[in-house]
Amino acid sequence: MSTTIQFPISRIEGHAKVVVNLDHGKVLNARFLAQEYRGFEQFLKGMPAEQMPVIVPRVCGVCSTSHHLAAVEALEDAYDVKPPPVAEKIRHLMMVGQLVQNQATSLFFFTLPDKLQATSIFGADESASKDVLGSISKKAMAVRKIGTELIAIAGGQFIHPVKAVVGGVVSGIDKAAAKEMRKKIKAAIPIACSLFDEYWQLSQKMTKAVGDWEGDDPFYYMIAVDKNDPTRPVDHVTMQKSDGSETVTFRPEDFRENLQFHQVQDSFSAKTSFNDLPIRANSLARMNLIESMGTPIANGYLERFRVQFGSPAHQILLFDLCRGIELINGLERADRLLAENLMDGEMSVPVEPRDGFGYGLVEAPRGPLIHHYQIENGLIVNVEFVIPTVHNNFSIERALTTMAKRFVHEDRIDMGLDSAMGWVVRAFDPCIACATH
């Protein structure tokens, strides 16, 4: 007899649920199902290409910067233009701001409550000490705000930024504003470190509870960043098998030949695989495949991480710790970028729009993001978004299945199944608005 157990999942971006399918009380599998859809790939058809950088950030309010920049880069690819160096730096800063914002949100607002057995970080519930939560949430909010302020000075708006345009950026960053921002960052770094240290401590207990895949089956890690600066996107995607035995790279325009897309009937999100194996993108993939963070404090954390967990490390909850390392790295990196001259020189190059194809690739907080546009008579006739959460979907379901089997027995279901399902999903920090778009 087949039955199901369902859980709504909160403290993630968007609407999704977990369904565990059982047969005579035994776990068959667990599914992660996206429950919302807007249809961007449909309704963008017929719109002027140059409107994409304004409209597509609205795919997601959490990772709008990634979509803003992927759109601009895809159009630059189609029109064959390169932005001037200062514009590249300002865009890089925008992405760093987004990384800080996202990793702080995921770390402190989404997953920290799990570690404190609270329903939220704000202390509305009675289960956790209000004083402890109150002081943590204030600090966490301050650190997170650095990220949104960085997006705002580099991108104009802190959500749905506007400053990147085809050919460059509309304006630079004023020296006084940069100086002021650096001061805030310097003050925030020790606060972020102390929060992360506390988080690391609290994580120790849980790390044991969520291990590897069942049977350690192989899968692929996926990144699109510089191996000595994981905040800097590169022009190709790297796939590496979990045991390190195989490394493949491909350019964004070749994604169809390299990735398999699986549509499903019970979710608005597709799933991708590589060589028919699951993929893991996001923080742990980056930490496993890079050589260095490129900044001193973050490098210290990475070293400590590798000593404690090995390299590559595969435990699911380590995604969370990697996000903390990246948060610190983002703050250090932003400080360095702001020390450069971001005000003088040409901000953009002339652009001659033309028809054709364009591909944009950025490393979003959740992994490599590709936008593809086909343009005819200046209008979009075809759009494809290749979304990091979609790459992770098979891995999420595999981890959920492993976890469900620990809690569900033929004669009973152990307490805590619902929380454990939440930990697994949040470790991947899925973004449902992006995944379904």
Added chain:
Amino acid sequence: MQFAVLQLTGCAGCEVSLLNAGDELDLAKLAYMPLVVSTHDVPEVDILLVTGGIRTDEDLFKLREAASKVKKIVAVGTCAISGGVAGLGDRHDIRKHFLATTHQGRVPRMLPKCKPIDTEAEVDIYLPGCPPVPDLYVKLLNDPGSLKTTSIVCKECGRRKPKDLRPTKLTESIHKDEDPNVCLVKQGQLCVGTSTRNGCGAPCPKAGFPCVGCRGPSNNLIEKDANAWFESLANVFRRMTDIDPEEINEALRSPHLALFLFQFSDYTETELESRPKEKVL
């Protein structure tokens, strides 16, 4: 005073913006907001903020259920007020295909149109913006009486409008801020800040990017139809530039222009009544 945030189909940008107001709000009073709080049902609260549009049957049921438990409803953001970006799926040319491909499977059922929330629940206050900036939430929740945004974005932008500078044509598609002190309309850009309600602090035009009107029509225009808005913008360009009115007219009415996401996106093709200005913050 407890409050809750119901997220319908949207991008979570409104929630992220609310988090940014966290220093000045008492978020311990946030009883429900699935993005950051694990409570699965909307509790009985004084104020319910609703974000996102009604896109699926699930959105509809959630809104109806929540509406029955709360004292006051605030429609937050463009999607809840007009359908916003999700509402672009209602375009005639793609709707058929759109619904045909999304009606299958065991997922929430897509409704024929993406609806603003006031078609299903009585809305007490509208807080437009994509997203509304954090300061607007602070005023809304801490001191709604202080929130009077009766003017236009230009008031907060502060760029100069030199009388002798009169562009003769709109700039090419690329946006470029030639002079950070000079009004973007005076630089030949299709900025609609002159008809858009203020309260956002004008971050986009200040950064050199023309206002796309995400806060919606200003008080002078909000109770009128889309034609009055076109007319008002055309007048602005006539007064401030020497650009051929035909060129402006064509550019403004380009049906797929990004600004159609926001300004009047809900009035142009529906029978919706305009919102009374006393209710719009």
